[in-house]
Amino acid sequence: MRASRLSASRALCSRREFSSFTARRAINKIYSSASEAIKDMKAGTTILVGGFGFSGVPNSLINALRDRPDLKDFTVVSNNAGMPGVGLGECVEI
Secondary structure: OHHHHHHHHHHHHHOOOOOOOOOOOOOOOOOOOHHHHOOOOOOOOEEEOOOEOOEOOOHHHHHHHHOOOOOOOOEEEOOOOOEOOEHHHHOOOO
């Protein structure tokens, strides 16, 4: 009796269940320009920036941020701060 209860318990534990969800409308993340992509940004936003060295750095977006004087006081998370005047280095004030 105990052995059959144990195997029934294992069968219940090994059964996989998947959650159901409601379909959501897809979000289009493609913009015609960098300035269009950041049009809704606010000052004080936390920004995650990819890239390593000078590869994959979103220079167009960084330049668009630089060109918006109303956007200030960012918290930037990155593994690369660029160099003075290049990449994120354009946004750093000392």
